[in-house]
Amino acid sequence: MQLELKAQVEALQPHIGRPPGLAVLMVGDNPASAAYVRNKERACARVGIASYGEHFAADTGQAELTQVIHRLNQDPNVDGILVQLPLPPHLNAEALLYEIAPKKDADGLHPINLGRLVRGEAGLRSCTPAGVMRLLTTYDVKLEGKQAVVLGRSILVGKPMALMLLEANATVTVAHSKTQNLAQLTQSADILVAAVGRPSYVTAEMVKSGAVVVDVGINRVEGPAGKARLVGDVDFANVEQKASLITPVPGGIGPMTVAMLLYNTVWSYSQGSKASYNS
The missing domain is CATH 3.40.50.720 (NAD(P)-binding Rossmann-like Domain)
Structure with missing residues (x-):
């Protein structure tokens, strides 16, 4: 599947003028999460996706992370945003996921994308x-x-x-x-x-x-x-x-989850600024 995505990126990039971009936000020092993030970054490199990983201290507040997500929502180089779970207990993960623009919801968990799944419409999938x-x-x-x-x-x-x-x-x-x-x-x-x-x-x-x-x-x-x-x-x-x-x-299933994360990022990348997809 990664070879298919790499070929798709190579075909799209001359027209779009940049590679697809995935931003992964990690909070704290959970060893399993750190390993997952490294695997995702290596997979991105194999496919041709630019990684914009951001690592935050365990005591980072909800407001700061919300501001980071809003900035990434507006970043034209970022097509997918992922908040690495689990988060420290003082953070509201669901509220942060809701702040991600639906078209950049690389994990497919925003209510709009889940609603599209219910309706059988095209969109980002979990x-x-x-x-x-x-x-x-x-x-x-x-x-x-x-x-x-x-x-x-x-x-x-x-x-x-x-x-x-x-x-x-x-x-x-x-x-x-x-x-x-x-x-x-x-x-x-x-x-x-x-x-x-x-x-x-x-x-x-x-x-x-x-x-x-x-x-x-x-x-x-x-x-x-x-x-x-x-x-x-x-x-x-x-x-x-x-x-x-x-x-x-x-x-x-673990490697397949990473593969679908890349798939979602490339799908968002291919959509560009189509009016049919909510921002």
Whole structure:
């Protein structure tokens, strides 16, 4: 996918007169966030996107970050803006996301972009669920008429994931912490997407034989000698024995999320100042 985006940038740049630009705002010194930002910057370089990363102290205030976002909204060299989550607890992440101009919302989380998803209109899509959809397409997973179960109802993954699957003509059920008879429900799924943030939560007994299992979870757990490692929401070793396809953690959906972030940035870049897209 990165090769496709690189070719698209090379074709557009002579007409637009500049490369696409992505601004990533990071607050504090979260090691995982720092690693994610470095990965995004390297991916941008491979595609030909200019990175405008800005790193702020952990005690940076809401007003200062809001002003930075407003400045980037007006910067003609910036096509995408991303606020790296999680933020320190004193900051209101949702309020900051609302300040990003919809046409520069690289994470696809602004209410206007989520509304376009609901209406089935073209627009920026939430990166992780869009990455899941791209992966399913790449592996020729048929969705029309299939039973899909999404574990999790967050605005970041669960809700947009359900909408995208529904748009692909799957029959979708969203499960959450209050769902009764959860294992019975998940056993009916042809496609099971886990996004609950609980390590190894989905066991083999919860999965139908031959199901496609997509693990969106990224959980840091302590291993031997106190060494941390990343695991997903799915008990991979055991579920792998039953699934027809399964995504690993790390290395599964994570790279697809970054790829869709680049895709969104290039999409905004290609739109330019079209009047049909709100500022």
